[in-house]
Amino acid sequence: xxxxxxxxxxxxxxxxxxxxxxxxxxxxxxxxxxxxxxxxxxxxxxxxxxxxxxxxxxxxxxxxxxxxxxxxxxxxxxxxxxxxxxxxxxxxxxxxxxxxxxxxxxxxxxxxxxxxxxxxxxxxxxxxxxxxxxxxxxxxxxxxxxxxxxxxxxxxxxxxxxxxxxxxxxxxxxxxxxxxxxxxxxxxxxxxxxxxxxxxxxxxxxxxxxxxxxxxxxxxxxxxxxxxx
Amino acid sequence: xxxxxxxxxxxxxxxxxxxxxxxxxxxxxxxxxxxxxxxxxxxxxxxxxxxxxxxxxxxxxxxxxxxxxxxxxxxxxxxxxxxxxxxxxxxxxxxxxxxxxxxxxxxxxxxxxxxxxxxxxxxxxxxxxxxxxxxxxxxxxxxxxxxxxxxxxxxxxxxxxxxxxxxxxxxxxxxxxxxxxxxxxxxxxxxxxxxxxxxxxxxxxxxxxxxxxxxxxxxxxxxxxxxxx
DNA sequence: CGATATTTTGACCCGGCTCAACCCAAGTGG
DNA sequence: CCACTTGGGTTGAGCCGGGTCAAAATATCG
Numbered sequence: 001x002x003x004x005x006x007x008x009x010x011x012x013x014x015x016x017x018x019x020x021x022x023x024x025x026x027x028x029x030x031x032x033x034x035x036x037x038x039x040x041x042x043x044x045x046x047x048x049x050x051x052x053x054x055x056x057x058x059x060x061x062x063x064x065x066x067x068x069x070x071x072x073x074x075x076x077x078x079x080x081x082x083x084x085x086x087x088x089x090x091x092x093x094x095x096x097x098x099x100x101x102x103x104x105x106x107x108x109x110x111x112x113x114x115x116x117x118x119x120x121x122x123x124x125x126x127x128x129x130x131x132x133x134x135x136x137x138x139x140x141x142x143x144x145x146x147x148x149x150x151x152x153x154x155x156x157x158x159x160x161x162x163x164x165x166x167x168x169x170x171x172x173x174x175x176x177x178x179x180x181x182x183x184x185x186x187x188x189x190x191x192x193x194x195x196x197x198x199x200x201x202x203x204x205x206x207x208x209x210x211x212x213x214x215x216x217x218x219x220x221x222x223x224x225x226x227x228x229x
Numbered sequence: 230x231x232x233x234x235x236x237x238x239x240x241x242x243x244x245x246x247x248x249x250x251x252x253x254x255x256x257x258x259x260x261x262x263x264x265x266x267x268x269x270x271x272x273x274x275x276x277x278x279x280x281x282x283x284x285x286x287x288x289x290x291x292x293x294x295x296x297x298x299x300x301x302x303x304x305x306x307x308x309x310x311x312x313x314x315x316x317x318x319x320x321x322x323x324x325x326x327x328x329x330x331x332x333x334x335x336x337x338x339x340x341x342x343x344x345x346x347x348x349x350x351x352x353x354x355x356x357x358x359x360x361x362x363x364x365x366x367x368x369x370x371x372x373x374x375x376x377x378x379x380x381x382x383x384x385x386x387x388x389x390x391x392x393x394x395x396x397x398x399x400x401x402x403x404x405x406x407x408x409x410x411x412x413x414x415x416x417x418x419x420x421x422x423x424x425x426x427x428x429x430x431x432x433x434x435x436x437x438x439x440x441x442x443x444x445x446x447x448x449x450x451x452x453x454x455x456x457x458x
Numbered sequence: 459c460g461a462t463a464t465t466t467t468g469a470c471c472c473g474g475c476t477c478a479a480c481c482c483a484a485g486t487g488g
Numbered sequence: 489c490c491a492c493t494t495g496g497g498t499t500g501a502g503c504c505g506g507g508t509c510a511a512a513a514t515a516t517c518g
Contacts, residue, residue, distance in 0.1 A: 050356045052446055058359040060352040071345060078349055108337055115344045116300060120307055122351035123289040127279045129358035130287040130406030134506065169465060177359030182506055184466055201465065201515075217281055363474065398497065411474055413498055430497065459518100466513065473507090481498070488491085 016096045022083040028069065029081035037091040038070020044087030045166045048079045049174060059175040060125075061118070062228045064148065068114055070094070072101055085166050121228055129177045132217070137176040138186040139215035142196065144228060146206060157213075161206045162199075169201070245325045251312040257298065258310035266320040267299020273316030274395045277308045278403060288404040289354075290347070291457045293377065297343055299323075301330055314395050350457055358406045361446070366405040367415040368444035371425065373457060375435060386442075390435045391428075398430070 017039070022028055028046060029035050041063055048061030060079055063069060069081055075094070101107055128140055142163065149163045150156055165172075169180040176183065190196045195212050197205040206212065246268070251257055257275060258264050270292055277290030289308055292298060298310055304323070330336055357369055371392065378392045379385055394401075398409040405412065419425045424441050426434040435441065 048352070050352065052356070052360060053448075056360040058356045060355045073342065074345060079352065105334065105337075108334075108341065112337065112341045112344060113302065115341060115348060116303060119344060119348045119351060122348060122355065123277075123279065123308065126289045126351065126355055126358055127281070127287045129355055131281060131285040179507060180465080181467085181508085185506090188466075219282075408475060409497080410476085410499085414474090417498075461518085462516085464513105464515065466511100468511080469509090471506105471508075473505100474503105475505090476503075477501090479498100479500080481496100483496085484494085486491100486493075488489105 013092060013097065013100045017090055017092055020089050020091055022087040022089070024083055024085055026083045026087075027080055028083060028087070028089070029077050029079075031078060031080050032076055034075050035070060035077060036094055038068070038072070038094055038097060039089050039091035040068045041065050042088040042090050045084040046081055046087055047084050047167075047171060047174070048081050050079045057174050058129075058177060059171070060122070062175060064228060067228075068111075072098055072111060084168075084171055134176075134178055134182050134186050135189060136215050136217060137178060138172075138183065138190065139195075139212045140217065141172060141176060142190075142204070142206075142212055143216045143218060146209075146212075148228075157206070157209055159206055159209050161209075163204050163206060165202050165204060246319055246321055249318050249320055251316040251318070253312055253314055255312045255316075256309055257312060257316070257318070258306050258308075260307060260309050261305055263304050264299060264306060265323055267297070267301070267323055267326060268318050268320035269297045270294050271317040271319050274313040275310055275316055276313050276396075276400060276403070277310050279308045286403050287358075287406060288400070289351070291404060293457060296457075297340075301327055301340060313400055363405075363407055363411050363415050364418060365444050365446060366407060367401075367412065367419065368424075368441045369446070370401060370405060371419075371433070371435075371441055372445045372447060375438075375441075377457075386435070386438055388435055388438050390438075392433050392435060394431050394433060 019042070022044075031050070043065055046063040046067075046069060047059050048063070049057055049059045051057045061081075062084075063081075069089070071077065101111070128137055132140065143157070145163045145165060146157045146161060150158075150161055155161070167175065169183050172178075173180045173183045178186075187196075187198060190212070191198050193208075193211070195206075195208045195215075197207055199205060248271070251273075260279070272294055275292040275296075275298060276288050277292070278286055278288045280286045290310075291313075292310075298318070300306065330340070357366055361369065372386070374392045374394060375386045375390060379387075379390055384390070396404070398412050401407075402409045402412045407415075416425075416427060419441070420427050422437075422440070424435075424437045424444075426436055428434060
């Protein structure tokens with residue numbers, strides 16, 4: 001969105017963009033807050049999360065570089081957006097962005113596309129939350145990270161692939177609807193079965209992609225379904 | 230969408246529309262299938278559901294009259310759409326609809342709006358699936374039905390309201406990520422606590438809205454958040 | 459290094475699942 | 489008209505996956 005090949009009409013947008021950085025744990029958008037800006041991630045990982053009165057928390061979106069944050073036509077967000085890693089964002093003022101939106105058809109089409117992607121991801125995620133076991137949930141999560149890791153180096157997901165884990169155990173638990181203890185136990189479970197190797201707490205190596213994919217419920221070569229937008 | 234105040238440009242769309250009915254349990258759209266039509270519900274209830282290899286099933290969308298089914302720009306659906314009650318639909322051919330879409334800005338804007346609504350609903354639903362207890366899940370579901378029932382008669386959700394339940398216990402279980410036994414037990418649990426009265430299996434009367442709303446985690450008067458698009 | 463935060467591991471418990479019986483209303487056919 | 493079937497729904501008994509609580513191990517960082 002920010003790093004766009006910009007037709008002349010987008011030049012105004014181009015001019016009004018600005019940059020901002022966020023530290024891990026810092027709120028980018030707060031639930032119920034009237035957000036004045038929206039934009040896309042240049043670097044880092046952002047989680048969208050909803051919280052119940054008593055503090056129970058569920059992640060409802062996980063965004064990576066190039067993903068868009070903020071909803072046109074919707075001034076207040078029904079969730080928090082918080083930086084998971086150090087984040088650099090490219091932002092626009094809402095008013096200017098929306099003015100541009102009503103004048104540029106392609107921009108609107110692109111937004112519809114992105115929203116449909118997010119909706120598909122959300123529904124895949126619902127299946128995970130409602131029906132998968134802890135082991136299946138973690139395997140699904142690992143497949144998501146593996147696909148990203150391999151895509152970044154123009155490779156395929158295969159044994160030996162080193163997969164960085166940009167989330168803490170707590171964030172993973174909030175992603176999967178589990179506790180951090182269960183996440184930890186499932187990691188060691190997969191390791192003891194020889195499906196993965198753990199190199200530190202923030203990275204793993206795939207040693208049996210087939211087994212992990214099967215656990216995740218991936219239909220095979222359908223490795224494209226991604227829970228992230 | 231079908232019952233639209235149609236600016237002249239929509240007249241072509243108007244001409245190509247046609248009607249079709251579906252029996253309960255019948256597929257309207259099948260996962261992976263290339264869907265040639267899309268349109269909106271005139272009457273009845275439709276569930277969108279995803280299924281794992283071994284048959285575990287999760288509902289990912291619940292649609293009522295006036296709701297739109299089918300995704301512009303997306304020929305194949307990642308879920309099944311099945312009729313829960315007898316359903317009457319108003320349909321368009323995909324090709325004609327998309328042609329119209331590229332010529333009518335308002336239509337596209339409206340689709341973006343609807344998709345954003347569905348996304349919000351999906352994320353609220355994720356919170357339910359990932360973090361709520363069985364009792365809280367059922368209470369949330371009852372509040373959704375109650376809001377619909379009261380809206381249809383231009384009233385508010387209050388004690389004494391009779392709420393029709395258009396789903397079987399099985400469909401409710403698939404909605405909430407539970408088994409039918411647990412759904413049944415939670416119904417009797419709420420009844421024994423005096424929160425609801427059960428009149429047959431397909432209808433209930435609210436006797437303590439406050440208690441049900443509290444269980445559902447409704448912030449009060451925020452009764453507008455709806456898990457359905 | 460010590461100090462603090464994160465992660466892992468262990469022991470135990472409980473909410474929701476499984477399996478099975480039973481209930482009830484609505485057909486269906488003799 | 490009644491026996492039988494069929495499909496939802498409810499209830500009970502028992503179990504187990506994942507939660508809770510607590511402690512040990514490991515990272516991270518001044």
